[in-house]
Amino acid sequence: MATYQLNVNGQSRQVNVDPSTPLLWVLREELKMTGTKYGCGISACGACTVHVDGIATRSCVVPVSLVGDRPIVTIEGIGTDAVGRVVQEAWIERDVVQCGYCQSGQIMSAVALLKATPKPTDMNIEESMGGNLCRCATYVRIREAIKSAAEQI
């Protein structure tokens, strides 16, 4: 076990965990922030996506020992970000969500895309969101919501 001081959504949080523990389980089990979901556990589906130092990161495969002092933003905190808020509003406006399990990861990836590419093309969206799977197949509404958000940014 080791003690880590994490910067999560602008707050300093201390955890005492095994160094090999994936960040996902630190967020969910230690910090009780369950908005970030466990999907595949091998970074294949994107449900666990959070931002680490602004980079969309698959938290299920990143041991907490490798996070360091880089700031972490989760779905619980993304709404305080200007782009994050616009994306969440677009998600509601377009009624994107069906079962919703993958959607926190979808939103985190969409925010990362729009921060880097404010006016994404269809190809940009397909490439950047290609690692986020949705078993309800809400892909068309996800694309619409990203384009809608882009118009607001």
Add this chain to the structure above:
Amino acid sequence: MWANHRLLLPVFLLMLVVFVSCIALSTRASIETADKGSAADPKLADGLAAWEQVYSVLTSPRCINCHTATTYPQQGDDRHRHFANVIRGPAGKGVPGLNCVSCHQSENADSTGVPGGSNWHLAPLSMRWQDTNDRPLSSGAVCRALVDRSRNNGLNASGLLKHHEEEPLVLWAWNPGRRPDGTMRTLPPLTHAEFVAATRTWVDAGTPCPRAR
């Protein structure tokens, strides 16, 4: 008289073709023999032998999986396409939302089986060592790409040696970590020390490249 003139034209054209062919073959031969001397030169022979050792490492999965000619990296000893729809992106680092560093951290994550190293990224397309069907390029083709400063980020011979000695992602090949199932990833066919020694021999011989195949 007129009949003789009609015969002279084809003869002249034939001689011209032979002459041009000789010039072309001679030029090609000098390039392919690495323009450093004859194949009987022991230093050149040692250099070419050392190059083949270097080539065996460069085309091992730990190296060539990120020297692709395609829009995606490869993974595994069978060099299959990287999973999760990962793509090259404009700078070889993926795309926003799906960057290489979305998963690959600064060091190996053995508990989750994800390899890592400093500045994880794909080699540029100018340094592709395979064709678009994922087949490794010939030894000569890889060699010529490696020594071409317009393609190799401007590295001269000593720069190439330094790259093989010190570049973190090159060094990673000998510390590739564990697969998700906990087994160790396969290492290149030479040790790093042997790889550097072979590179040095090749550099000392003037970076000769084998004839095209």
